[in-house]
Amino acid sequence: MTLRDEVEDLYAEYSELIDGGSLERWPELFVEPCLYRIVSKENYDKGLPLSLMRCESLGMLKDRAHASQKLNVYGPRSWRHAITQIRAREDGERIAARANFVVLETLHDQHTKILCSGRYLDTLVRTEAGLRFREKTCIYDSALIPGSIVLPL
Amino acid sequence: MTAAELRAWPVEGDSRAPYWIYTDEAIYRRELERIFEGPTWSYAGLECEIPNQGDYKRTWLGEKSVLIVRGEGGAVNGFLNRCAHRGVQICQHDTGNVGKQIVCPYHQWTYDLGGRLQGLPFRRGVKGAGGMPADFDLSEHGLTPIRIHVRRGAVFASLHDATPAFEDYLGPQMLAFYDRVFDGRQLRLLGYSRQRLAANWKLMLENIKDSCHASLLHVFFVTFGLFRVDNPSKVRMDESGLHTALISERGRQELTDGTRQMQSFKADLNLQDPRILEAVREFTGDATVIMHTFRPNLILQQQSNTLATRQIVPRGPGEFDLHWTFFGYADDDEEMTQRRLRQANLMGPGGLVSMDDGEIIARAQDGFRTDPQGASNVEMGGRDYADADHMVTDVALRAFYRGYRKVMGL
Numbered sequence: 001m002t003l004r005d006e007v008e009d010l011y012a013e014y015s016e017l018i019d020g021g022s023l024e025r026w027p028e029l030f031v032e033p034c035l036y037r038i039v040s041k042e043n044y045d046k047g048l049p050l051s052l053m054r055c056e057s058l059g060m061l062k063d064r065a066h067a068s069q070k071l072n073v074y075g076p077r078s079w080r081h082a083i084t085q086i087r088a089r090e091d092g093e094r095i096a097a098r099a100n101f102v103v104l105e106t107l108h109d110q111h112t113k114i115l116c117s118g119r120y121l122d123t124l125v126r127t128e129a130g131l132r133f134r135e136k137t138c139i140y141d142s143a144l145i146p147g148s149i150v151l152p153l
Numbered sequence: 154m155t156a157a158e159l160r161a162w163p164v165e166g167d168s169r170a171p172y173w174i175y176t177d178e179a180i181y182r183r184e185l186e187r188i189f190e191g192p193t194w195s196y197a198g199l200e201c202e203i204p205n206q207g208d209y210k211r212t213w214l215g216e217k218s219v220l221i222v223r224g225e226g227g228a229v230n231g232f233l234n235r236c237a238h239r240g241v242q243i244c245q246h247d248t249g250n251v252g253k254q255i256v257c258p259y260h261q262w263t264y265d266l267g268g269r270l271q272g273l274p275f276r277r278g279v280k281g282a283g284g285m286p287a288d289f290d291l292s293e294h295g296l297t298p299i300r301i302h303v304r305r306g307a308v309f310a311s312l313h314d315a316t317p318a319f320e321d322y323l324g325p326q327m328l329a330f331y332d333r334v335f336d337g338r339q340l341r342l343l344g345y346s347r348q349r350l351a352a353n354w355k356l357m358l359e360n361i362k363d364s365c366h367a368s369l370l371h372v373f374f375v376t377f378g379l380f381r382v383d384n385p386s387k388v389r390m391d392e393s394g395l396h397t398a399l400i401s402e403r404g405r406q407e408l409t410d411g412t413r414q415m416q417s418f419k420a421d422l423n424l425q426d427p428r429i430l431e432a433v434r435e436f437t438g439d440a441t442v443i444m445h446t447f448r449p450n451l452i453l454q455q456q457s458n459t460l461a462t463r464q465i466v467p468r469g470p471g472e473f474d475l476h477w478t479f480f481g482y483a484d485d486d487e488e489m490t491q492r493r494l495r496q497a498n499l500m501g502p503g504g505l506v507s508m509d510d511g512e513i514i515a516r517a518q519d520g521f522r523t524d525p526q527g528a529s530n531v532e533m534g535g536r537d538y539a540d541a542d543h544m545v546t547d548v549a550l551r552a553f554y555r556g557y558r559k560v561m562g563l
Contacts, residue, residue: 038503042247043344049494050344050479052503056495059426064498067505071372071419074512143247144474145348148511149503 007088007097007124010131015081018151023069026152027061031125031132036061038138038153041118052140052149064152074150079115080104088124095124095131101138103153105146116140116153162563167554168536168547169528172521174563175353181470187560188449189215189467192316194302194309196451196464197221199478200229201306201340207250207266213466213474214310218242219299221308222251224266229303231310232268232296247345255296268296305335307462323447324391330398330445333436334455339483343493346477348502350511352518354450354465354473355557360510361446362397362553364388364544365533370513371506372417373499377430378404379457380442383411386544394538394552395448395560401544403432403441403457429498429505432457433489446549448556458489459496471518475511477501 010029017026030036036055043050055061081103088097098121105115118140124131138153163169174180189195197212203223210221211234218234220243234242236257243257254271255264262273270291278284300311302319309319320328350357360366367380374380384404390397412418424430432441435458445453452463460481466474477500481493499506521527531554534546538555541548557563 040345040347042347046248046344048342048344049490050346050497051494052346052501054494054498056428057426059424060429060498062425063429064505067373071422072505073370073509075516143345143347145346145502147350147502147515148348148508150508150512 003088003090003095004086006131007095007099008083008086010124010133011083011086011099011120014133015083019079019081023065023151024062026065027058029133030058030061030136031127031134032058034058034061034133035135035137036133036152037136038140038149040143041139041141042143044139053152068151072150074148076108077150078106079151080106080112083120093125094134095126097122097124101153107147113146115146115149116142118153160563162558163528165528166536167538167551167558168532169530170550170554171526171528173525174557175355175518175521176470176525178470180561181467183561185215185467190217190312191560192311192313193449194311194316194319194322195449196447196462197231197301197308197310199307199340199342199462199480200303201342201480201483202248202478203229205250207252208248209244209251209255210248211244211246212310213464213476214299214312215467217312219310220244220255220296221301221310222255222266222268228267229301229308230267231299231301231308233299235297236262237270237294237296238262238273262294264296268298270294270296305332305337306340307335323396326389327391327396327398327445327447330389330443331447331453333438333443334445334453334460341481341483341485341490343479343481343490343497345479346501347474348511349468349472349474350515351472352514353470353521354467356514356517357463357465357473357475357510358446358448358452359550359553360514361399361444361452362549364399364546364549366513368411368415368544369417370509372419372422373505375412375415375417376419376422377406379430379499380444381411381415382544383409385439386542388541388544388546388549390538390540390549390552393448394556397446397549397553399442399444399544399549400440401442402439429495430457431492432496433492435489454500456499457496458492459500460493461497461500471522475502 038052083099083101086099102117103115106112121137123135125134195214198210202210208223220234222230224230241259263271276285302309367374368382384402386401442456450465454461461479464476531547531550538552
């Protein structure tokens with residue numbers, strides 16, 4: 001199995017948990033200390049520190065997952081991730097991985113639309129359970145989000 | 154039913170809002186003309202977004218694309234983002250630097266930082282042929298200027314000659330709230346979020362004037378007491394009824410007469426990592442949150458340590474854009490900056506609180522669309538317009554409709 005295959009498997013699991021409605025298991029793919037961020041390309045390019053979502057610990061990831069599943073109010077929808085152009089480089093204990101993503105959103109009574117596209121800039125580590133995220137940064141392209149982002153990208 | 158009957162405001166008056174004010178194209182056109190392009194000061198941006206000479210921000214005044222530019226001597230100039238020649242939008246990026254001059258890419262008409270036309274290619278013709286007429290006067294063909302007012306780091310713009318002085322426009326009470334956040338310190342830009350919501354622009358303002366909903370819709374506010382009707386709270390308005398401040402103090406996660414009635418109160422909800430709720434007091438007075446709505450297009454948010462402007466850009470009766478600009482102060486230490494960035498998880502298009510708002514107002518719009526003759530009921534707290542020392546009231550909505558009807562002639 002090549003490094004790229006391993007990374008692709010991790011991304012596949014990652015998107016299956018989110019798209020498949022098992023968000024409570026999404027934090028399992030991270031290891032402490034961890035950092036998860038969703039950042040607009042605009043802020044990223046300008047060096048502005050604001051994130052659209054920012055989880056600085058496993059606890060915050062779990063809080064976010066719980067809120068998305070149980071606390072927030074939003075209309076019914078399905079999500080579908082498509083993750084492509086995966087590249088990875090192992091450097092000592094860390095693996096730097098990058099990929100493009102597209103998230104399709106289907107709202108009730110509406111046609112499927114592109115919610116956003118962008119790229120992942122990730123740092124992975126090897127654990128007994130397989131590759132896990134130490135840091136994940138989702139940089140989305142569009143400055144203008146259609147509606148809200150109710151789940152992690 | 155005739156058009157006139159369709160336009161009749163419900164007989165109950167300002168405690169009702171007919172749904173057609175959110176769906177009707179003619180109403181929307183009148184709003185652009187009388188409100189956004191009328192005698193009002195629209196929020197345009199923060200000075201810290203354009204610190205250096207030649208810096209510009211592309212912003213919006215109603216549907217009109219507007220540039221604010223840092224000119225010579227530090228002045229902030231404003232004009233329509235539209236070449237005087239062929240109407241081309243000159244700047245397409247949201248922010249940038251034009252250098253010493255503003256040049257339209259189409260035929261290179263060139264303006265100084267004050268919008269005055271400096272020159273254009275082929276003005277005198279080429280090899281004796283063509284060129285502009287001899288009486289073409291550069292001074293008559295500048296960019297269309299816009300009135301600009303800067304107060305303590307925020308920039309406002311107006312298209313109307315009769316707009317009163319900004320301080321009079323806000324009035325003394327609202328000005329004091331404004332100055333509490335814009336306290337004269339240099340601001341520090343933290344970043345932007347932008348979203349397009351499928352709802353009428355008024356619904357966004359109304360959501361922030363609707364002091365009850367925060368205690369019912371938002372589990373995060375309710376459970377952790379950040380903004381809840383059983384906390385000491387006040388609603389303050391100006392004479393027009395169109396500017397509002399909702400003022401509150403943070404409460405606790407406990408059962409009270411209020412929380413017992415809130416299905417969204419979760420006595421047993423514990424955060425695994427409660428740092429997103431850890432706030433420090435940074436303003437004088439007891440209030441821990443003040444949500445301001447300044448007409449026509451600004452929500453100024455001070456919720457614990459998150460500070461942001463939310464700029465409303467109307468896009469037709471059924472859509473608007475919401476531009477969030479998060480900021481702090483230049484003298485914040487690193488800990489405070491991190492606190493602001495962490496608490497920002499509650500706000501914005503993915504905010505643990507704000508995502509509920511974006512979703513619910515779109516659902517209200519869905520309701521309006523199918524039945525324009527229906528009407529909202531806003532009689533919680535009575536049918537009057539007086540400032541309240543609690544938040545169990547729709548008074549800010551009634552005052553808003555009263556002021557709105559006067560401006561709109563409805």
